[in-house]
Amino acid sequence: MSREDEIFKSRIAKIEELRSKNINPYTNRFERTHSSKQILDKYSNLKVEEKTKDIVKIAGRVMTLRNLGKINFSTIQDFNGKIQLVVQEDESGKILNDFFLNNVDSGDFIGVEGIVFRTKRGEISILAKKIEILTKSLSPLPEKYHGLQDSEEKLRRRYLDIIMNPEIKDLFLxxxxxxxxxxxxxxxxxxxxxxxxVLEPTAGGAAATPFKTHHNSLNMDLYLRISMGELWQKKLMVAGFEKTFEIGRQFRNEGIDMEHLQDYTQMEFYWAYADYKDGMKLVEEMYKKIAIDVIGTLKFKTHDYEIDLGKKWETYDYESLIKEKTKIDIYKDDETKIKKKLDELKMEYDKRVDKWRLIDILWKYCRKQLSGPGFLVNQPVEISPLAKRQESDKRKVQQFQVILAGTEMGNGYSELNDPIDQRERFKRQMGLKAKGDTEAQEHDESFLEALEYGMPPTCGFGFSERLFSCLMDRPVRECVIFPLMRPEAKKEEKVVEKEIKNNPNTQKSNKNKIKPKSKFRKKSK
Incomplete structure (x- = not known):
């Protein structure tokens, strides 16, 4: 039998023993007076070995145990931090000391009532007078230095990662x-x-491959949204709303890498009577505010790029930059020449897509060479079917993309509000889809109908949690609290041959067996 199996069976026996004494190992509530941090802050001026007469009540998970017989030490962790618990036979009483020794394990949630003092070594601690088991754990926590080393295992069992690594909890705060x-x-x-x-009859608002589902009651196929309600929010502009935004989950059936996930959080805003230049000013202000509030500085290093949001933001011209970096003229060179250049640069592409999709892949190669902060402007109309054309050059649109650390960190434009032009753009997109371009946008007749009633000049902009991962200098997947994972291979179940005779929750069943599935309790040979 493995060590983990032995621990599991031992804790089952302790639960039995507790219940035989009418002690519920899974209580309903515990009234606390303080958090660990509040105690440490309030009593920070205590002198060495000084005791208070104040009674405090604290609850949390037992992280460490050091049992020395008549004096025992434990570290209690709550959401705000950790504090030392001392159970001493002379001070706490023999009954409480024995109860602690015989029933409390690392991983248990306990409630403690006691007095605050500072130890000889200078550590603020709680001297226990009462202890209540709130939740009895069955599985042992990973070892501090040897447990949960595998990165996939950390993501799969994120709850353990958060318990053992305070910096992961801080990440999500x-x-x-x-x-x-x-x-x-x-x-x-x-x-x-x-x-x-979230469910739409037409997947619109972005160039992406959607997830498809079926609505049983309506007997119709639907798509999970690929944008944060772009077409819906523009319908609200038609309705007379002037400033709207949405923050929520959206879904794209695409690959996983350091910058992309299939379901993630996105924000989009729409602003009537503003254009893309107004949007650029607002976005720059917002990004600076985010950086100061979240990381406390405008200067940071991420993904091997040095970023300073406080300096003057650059402007990158789409056509000029591609020509400078690749020698490709996006308006004059044909598909053959562009594909040759992509092959030369070892950039993957779908042979079914048109020239403009190939050019946009070429742009992504150029983008990696830019640290930012800056805005990419003057994109071709062919790659932005929802953006308004420029007055001075009808081949280009009024679009801006935020460039940080070699990647796109936001996208916005002056929204196309000409229903005739929009209809023609949708027709072109449907032609691309017919040729096999899965990311081409769908024709949305209901949106066109709304545009025909008139939409004011509008600027729209959106960004995803990729921006957060950039600020944290982590892959975006690590910044998702519970990322989607492949299912684990099926493991043999080990049945613990022990009935919990005194468990009132299992008295009516003849199958009072615990069937653990955790990897820590594989079948022993």
Missing amino acids: KKAKFWQTVRNFLLEKGFIEVETP
Whole structure:
């Protein structure tokens, strides 16, 4: 029998023993007076070996145990930090000391009532007077230095990763702050938060491959949205809304890499009577606000790039940059020459896509050479079917993309509000789809109908949690609290031949066996 199996069976026996004494190892609640941090802050001025008379109540998970018989030490971890617990026979009483020794294991949640003091070694601690087991754990926590070393295992069992590594918890606290900052910034600018459908009859608003599902009641196929309600929010502009935004999940059936996921959080805003130049000013202000609130600085290093959001943001011209980096003239050179250049650069591409999709792949090669911060402008109309044309050059659109650390960190444009031009653009997209381009946009007649009633000049912009991963200098997948994982290979189940006789929850069943599935309790030979 493995060590993990022995621990598991031992803890089952302890649960039996507790229940035989009418002690519930899975209690309903515990009233706390303080968090660990509040105690450490409040009593920071205590002198060595000084005791208070204050009674405090704290709860948390037992992280470490050091049992020395008549005096025992434990580290209790709650959401705010850690604090040392001392159980001493002379002070806490023999009954409590024995209870702690015989029933409490690392990983258990316990509630403690006691007094605060500072030890000889200078550590603020709680001297226990009462201890209550709140949740009895069955599985042992990973070892501090040897457990959960595999990166895939950390993502798969993120709850253990968070328990053992405080920096991972801090990462997701920063992520919460990130989206809170975005939301507050837009609300303060007068934007209204809206909700638009996740299931759509037409996948619109972006060039991406959608997930498909079926609505049983309506007997119709639907798509999971690939944008944050772009076409819906523009319908709200038609309806008379002037500033809207949405933050939510969207889904794209594409590959996984350091910058891409299949389901992720996105923000998009739409601003009536503004153009892409107004959008650029607002976005620069917002990104600076996000950086200050989340990481406390405008200067940071990420993915081997040195970034300074405080310096003057550059402007990159789409046509000129590609010509400078690759010698390709996007308007004069044909598909054959572009494909030859892509082959030379070892850039993968789908042979079914048209010239403009190939050029955009070429642009992604050039983009890696830019640290930013900056805006890419003057994109060809063929690659932006929802953006308004420029007045001075009808071949180009009023679009801007935020460039940071060699990648796109946001995309916006003056929204196309000419229904006739939009209809023609949709027709071209459907022609591309017929040739096999799975990312070509769908024709959306309901959106065209709305445009025919008139939409004011509007700027739209969106970015995803990729920006957060950039600020954290981590792959985007590591910045998702529970990323999608391949299912684990089926493992043999080991049945613990032990009935919990005193468990009132299992008295009615004849199959009172625990069937653990964790990898820590594989079948022993």
